[in-house]
Amino acid sequence: MRVETDYLVIGSGVAGLFFALKAAAYGEVLLLTKDQIQESNTTYAQGGIAGVFSSQDSFEAHIQDTLTAGDGLCREAVVRSVIQEAPAAIRELMAYGVEFDRDETGQLLLAREGGHSHPRVLHSRDATGAAISKALIAAVQAHPRIQVWEGVFALDLITQHHLGIYVNRGYPGITCYGVYALEIATGKIWTILSRVTVLAAGGAGQVYPVTTNPPTATGDGVAMALRAKARIANMEFYQFHPTALYEPDKRPAFLLTEALRGAGATLVDPLRHKPFMHKYDPRGDLAPRDIVARAIDTESKIAGLPYVFLDARPVKNLPENFPTIYQYCLKKGVDPTQDLLPVAPAAHYMVGGIDTDPQGRTSIQRLYAIGEVSYTGLHGANRLASNSLLEALVFARRAAQDTRDKLASYTGQKEVPDWDPPRQPPSRRTRTHQP
Ligand SMILES: Cc1cc2nc3c(=O)[nH]c(=O)nc-3n(C[C@H](O)[C@H](O)[C@H](O)COP(=O)(O)OP(=O)(O)OC[C@H]3O[C@@H](n4cnc5c(N)ncnc54)[C@H](O)[C@@H]3O)c2cc1C
Incomplete structure (x- = not known):
């Protein structure tokens, strides 16, 4: 069971949906999601999305608030560029039909949240994430170049490792050719080959006994990237x-x-x-x-x-x-x-994640990471409230743009074998007890 696509997107939160809509301008997109399409952290977001939309506010104030919350560990160039790009990215979101609350004169209503020196959070009552998911899902489902597979669980990123080559962290030019994915209803394992693979698999709140995250947030994206030997950063910071x-x-x-x-x-x-x-x-x-x-x-x-x-x-x-x-x-x-x-x-929020550059590129070629699964340097040690939906939008946009001129040169990898889990001895935890 194999299929080929230009773009393979893993995850149907704001990052995956927004990327799919942007990338569909350049190629065919297949989006996998392990549950129903609306099941994501995005859908549960309440407060809103931060951006400078008031004349009383300034980019510099939003930048300083973000740097302060990040406790000295943000990448300042990333903070500056993301915050300056925020209004344009949020306007694109509105163009897909997301409606934020406005006053009777039509001005956006801006809320203030912790760590923000000004009111700058756009919101749809207290269900902003649901409003974003609903509008983006409708746009994705109506798009002729985007296919969505629900109930399909990405298991493992395919790299040279699956061609029988020993890949360690020092291996030069590790390249992602797609994923193996489980169709939950049938138990079949698909080999999905892609020119570009995008991890938008969200956070890992379910690792903790008390979390605001829904059951889908189990850290699969970081786990897959770690197994494929991608660079991971700052996982010690969980908000x-x-x-x-x-x-x-x-x-x-x-x-x-x-x-x-x-x-x-x-x-x-x-x-x-x-x-x-x-x-x-x-x-x-x-x-x-x-x-x-x-x-x-x-x-x-x-x-x-x-x-x-x-x-x-x-x-x-x-x-x-x-x-x-x-x-x-x-x-x-x-x-x-x-x-x-x-x-x-x-x-609540996985601050660390798969380390990316300012275009969302990971240390593995042809593999991007966007949204909560990534570590871009925007949040440093601690995320400023309502900066995460923003980060997902900005990096989805940048990653799609980055692939535009490269897509044609990324050829498929026909020699990839179908799924055949390595027959290794059982791990210590599953080994039968020997008295
Ligand atoms: C209750 C709550 C309130 C929040 N409020 C705000 C807020 O007001 N403002 C703000 O900025 N942020 C808020 N956040 C954080 C924000 O919602 C998330 O950081 C953001 O939505 C993450 O988007 P994402 O697309 O990266 O991931 P998600 O929205 O979590 O999407 C991840 C997707 O990947 C899929 N997936 C995961 N693993 C696999 C796999 N192995 N195979 C296939 N699919 C897979 C999941 O099913 C899901 O569809 C809140 C979070 C929660 C939980």
């Missing part, structure tokens, strides 16, 4: 979102977006109900996420309880502006307009 609703054993944990704090909600300690964030940072409740998550951890340990409270009662028009959160909390028996909400940090 914990400070405020997931505290519900023991709930997977995924339900997120209470930072935009609530931007709209006036305050963290209070669980015993005396007093605000505490100013003890930890002069930016108070809108300090960057790492600082707020650590402060919550400290306060809950002082109180001997596994949570603190978020007081969202001061938020104006909460039921209208945050309908998803409002309805969810009511279902759980707490009314955010009347009650304090128990919250605790949850694993």
Whole structure:
């Protein structure tokens, strides 16, 4: 079972969908996704996407906020270029039909989130990711040059290794020829050969016991790239979102977006109900996420309880502006307009990933990595809120553009054998116990 394509895209979040739409201008695209097309972290994004759209704001302010949140480990040139490209990339997203909230005069409504010195987050109520997914999926499904295979699980990147050559990290010119992928419904394994392969497989929140990420976020992209000997960077940085609703054993944990704090909600300690964030940072409740998550951890340990409270009662028009959160909390028996909400940090965003250059190219030829699966240097040690949807858009655009003139020179690799898992002795973990 084999198939050939110009572009093979793995993942149907914002990065994969946006790349597919851009690349389809240059060739045929096959997009694989292991679940249904809408299942991705993207669909669950609440707060929004950051970009400079106000005359009160400036690129320099957004750049400095990003560098500060990244704690000295961002690649500054990447930060500068991504933030300057943001308005154009976001306008392209709007051209696919994504609608962001506007006031009665038609001006974009901009929210403020932690670490941002100005309001600059475009949003669709508190379900921005769902609005983005819906519009991009419709555009992808209507495109004559894009095929989508749902329920197909990419297993392994194909490189010279599969041609019988010993490939280690020092091997010069490792090249990706496509992937082996499992069709879940039939158990068949496809050999998919591609001129360009794009990993847009998202993060790995499910590695942690408490996470806001849906079940699809299992780190497959980084694992495949690591096995293929790609360069991986900064996997020690995993961002914990400070405020997931505290519900023991709930997977995924339900997120209470930072935009609530931007709209006036305050963290209070669980015993005396007093605000505490100013003890930890002069930016108070809108300090960057790492600082707020650590402060919550400290306060809950002082109180001997596994949570603190978020007081969202001061938020104006909460039921209208945050309908998803409002309805969810009511279902759980707490009314955010009347009650304090128990919250605790949850694993949220994979800051490290497959190391790429500013065009999304990995250390493996013909292999790109975009979106949460990648490490581009935009986030450094810690992502500024709402910069990740932005990063996915900008790098999807750049990667597609980068392939345009090279595509024709990337010839298929007919000698690739069909899937035949190496017959190695079982690993120590699966070996039968010998007394
Ligand atoms: C609850 C929540 C709220 C968030 N809110 C915001 C926000 O307000 N603003 C912001 O900027 N960011 C937010 N984020 C982060 C943001 O949503 C993600 O970083 C971003 O959507 C990642 O997009 P992506 O396309 O890289 O990956 P994803 O959207 O996660 O898509 C990955 C895709 O790859 C597929 N896949 C994975 N492995 C395989 C495989 N082996 N074979 C085939 N397919 C595979 C998955 O099924 C999925 O379709 C939030 C995240 C969560 C979880």
